[in-house]
Amino acid sequence: MIDLLDADPRLFSRMGGKAAGLSILTRHRQRVPPTAFLPADLVPQGGEADLAWLRRTGAQIAKWARARHIWHLAIRSSATVEDQEKHSYAGIFRSAFAPVTDDLIAAALADVVRSAVSPQRTAYEQGIGRSGSGELGVVVQATVPARSSGVAFGWRSGGQIHRMIEGTWGMSLDMVSGISRGDTLRSSSADTGSTSLRVHRKPLAVYPLVGREFRPGDAVVVDAHEPTEAKVVYVDEEAGLAYLRLGATAAECACISDDLAALIDDAIDATLPIHPSGVDIEWVEDPDGRLWLVQLRPLTATPDIPAPNRPRAPGLVTGEPGAPGRWRGPVSHPEKVTSYSAADGRVLVCGAARPELLPAIARAAAIVSSDGGMLCHVAIIARELGKPCVIGVPDADRLLPDDVIVEVDGTAGTVERVKATASVADAEAPEPKPTASGIVFRFPDDLGATTGPEPAVLVLTPYAPQSVVVGVAAVSSQTVVAACDTDQQTALRDAGWLPRGSAGTWRLYARDSVPDELVTRVTDEIVGGGATSWHA
Template identity: 30%
Template structure:
């Protein structure tokens, strides 16, 4: 090996075993090029200054004793962290390059120019520490990166600044916390041809859900311009989620999440001044447009899966799309270091019991709850005023903030997304955080008592005062097996992934109306009849929400399909029963534009709801959109585990009409394995169980409505609350008989309701009756699973239920 090669090595000559030589970042780039380029993954070319070159730089400039002395002063308390760090960095920056290293860099840069066909190719100069990006520690973002660097001299200057960044305050404090010897960590520098993402887009990609650890999704964040804006959290990016198990089928597009970020500015090449990059405002059209189309999202996700498979662990990657050529590139890849280390079989569950008013909301990071006093800090220079254990509130964070972030109980930022610096560091520190609030520094004030809740899904809430909450340690590995399926009731796509560790047998009830009211917010008929809508305020709100969609109805179909897809992904390939919309007329009227399409009823509970709407001229076109969303969910996204359920179906004749309308809209029972269930919530469903069983594949008992209509008791009436009893003999007769009749016809029967959770004896009764499944809220799952196991042990399957 020649003398020059020990100082400079090309990426294609590196492997991931070369971390001691070129650091984690450069070793990983070499691994990608050598092992995955044959699979079509593109990585921009470049070279690395080795750790040996760094050590030689220290020795030639006699820096080792200087650095050691300053670190000893820091340990002895003679200097502050800021003083020691600044002195070390200044000493490194004042050093001179060894002639052999300068010559090696010049030759390598000239060769990169030749390969690129440019006289002075623009490069990224990135730090790559020899201890970084290990499976149990991440030094990502702690050392400097310089973009759009041109010319041999500029490359050497940027490389020297990379060396100095090994001793930033946050890097020193991180190594102290992790127990790394400062003098044993060396720095390599990567010089990589720039991707012209300043004219395209860039971002980050994880092969695991960064909040819950759900390992079956790829998470992509994207923004216009250079990717540093996403990494640093200075922009609200687009967010895409892709379901990995269905990616192998090229005919499917399993994108279960697409959220358009504000993307109010972008980082591009500087056109004037001394800096090499600059932030500029994005155009209005860029803000409402997605950075990546479906084909690009899927291609990038498949790359992510290949990289994950090669490394054998969840990965954290940076990608870039060249705006001049349209080509996609992976520019960094490292192991994900937070969720992948969590114990899969156990978890902590946080539940808010009582909270004050909501002060701000944003993107939740983690799933914990923290209470405390607000401390607003505008700059890391103000960290001396931070109170240990307070809730840090600021505009955004970057690596300079790490020392103060370590002292916080929770973190709140105005800017950033789930892959911003604040989010990544909060996860590693195990702190709840809410990012991208937009206005937290304005609506909160110092010493204010607040609660930061990340326990309610993807949206995080900041509540006034100190909320009451529970924390439960759960070990799912100790649960018994049962013959009776115990499934989940879910409605909120945003919170679905937090339950991925629950060993359920599927989802027995996914309520479509929750997705409509929370993700879509618009009455479907207001989208169908948008052009004739008289309500100007509603039209303006609809126009804003549907911006970027090719049509108003496509907004409904797309968001509904993906929202339900997020729920279906949780339990794939187990069955997921999606109940078609079951709003009452007064609830529909509260959707945007809904008042114009809903009659006023004295008793909406027994009025125009459920099946009766689906074939009615008042709503038939709206139901067609629901059917189109289900068809897309099954056929294009690939979730054939989805079963459709029809609510409040009053008669066999009505069932026939609904099934016919479904067939007109591409949902034919039995075709492509489609099963259709019916809610059993009306006495006629029990009385004519045989007739319903000829039309449907299964029954799901809605015990609340069935109790209400069997006993003639308004379930919401305080005056009659003592009479509303799901364990009344009449109700139990109904349940027992529908199970018996359904089984005679070969139909499955489940129950979705709270009764098995609240009453152990009711769960035992259902087991005795031979019910096929129970579907309960996630927080009740463990208790019900145990009750069912005890009941099955006491009553062998097939035993005759006792007489009532």
């Protein structure tokens, strides 16, 4: 095991994504909790670890922690494939928590190692066109006693720095997993003191058991500076965590203060030069108001900002825009969607947007969730996979029963019921399934005038024959859109193409340099019928 502060820079390639991000934060003088890591070549692979290794490594970690007066630990994956520029693997691998005892640390290690092989990983890697690559390392980190915690995104667009912060009281485990919602703060560098803060009820908070014994029913004070009473509802002894129900006043109070927001903004500004495409930060505010950064990774896809005055109409429900694009199809709930193929175009409607639902997400064409926020793991993954997603729709699983036809608009954050019920055969996709051996879309000349000899946007359809791809060389200088089948996604991503949205049954890919305005216009042309198509 190697302490992060003692790590030789030449070990960077062996650290895995999470440890590498923390090492970068340390070198840039950001406040990071005491951290050590096990490179992948010191960790059993294949999802299993023998008891001797677990006991030996658990004792080694416990010794390291006690020497630093650490009494509670976060034990997290640090795979060589996660937290990369294109693929985050958000929530795919396990994070576990443990008090500093040899046996409990060993049990947490076993959970993390086991997560290297899972249905979630298989489904995610099938979606991104990768299979079984990369090895699992492990990060060991002191748990920061959290007054509040959460996630922050920062990215540049239109000459401005855009920031989005989500936070909750205590530890943000349930919030990042999509089980609960936190407060959301949005701002940009162009704002002159004005920000958009949305406060949600946060009745449940998670705190580490450090030097305290809690039992269900106990009344406790969770904030020494602003005494707030809470009641213990559940204690996870093995993880050393207490789940508390907050009083009404605390649950409805904003957890992101102006001072905290300023600290997080500074952290975003300091880390953006590291990842110019954008940063994804996990943060913790301790009881003294200090900010700690516990994870840094590149921002794989930027979220959409919902319009301030979204439409209201009968049959229309609203949430948060989790991932852009539109899709119309029949609803399926998690227990049924896996019985359909991806080509059936089902809309997954679920309660909590947990990463455990990834096998169902992989078979769905769009996702609607009643819980979670725009920065939770499932929303991140939906953006990476190019699947329209609306998150935080109240009572979605009750309002949208199986087989109801809905239109999901992941850009606006709305879901509309367009038909009471339907069979799979009349799923009502906006465009018919293409049957041509290949399709090319031609748009007005002015769209292609500045794109050069290569297409600016590539459109994928899941229905084209697998052997079909319209290559770059075959596309004229005045054609900005070409079509190919979904099996080409891996090659596209390797060539620098990124998922940028959806238009009906089509998936849109474009290089990062292509402006959003062009992608939007292409989308509008497809949806509005302004494009013409012919057999290639």
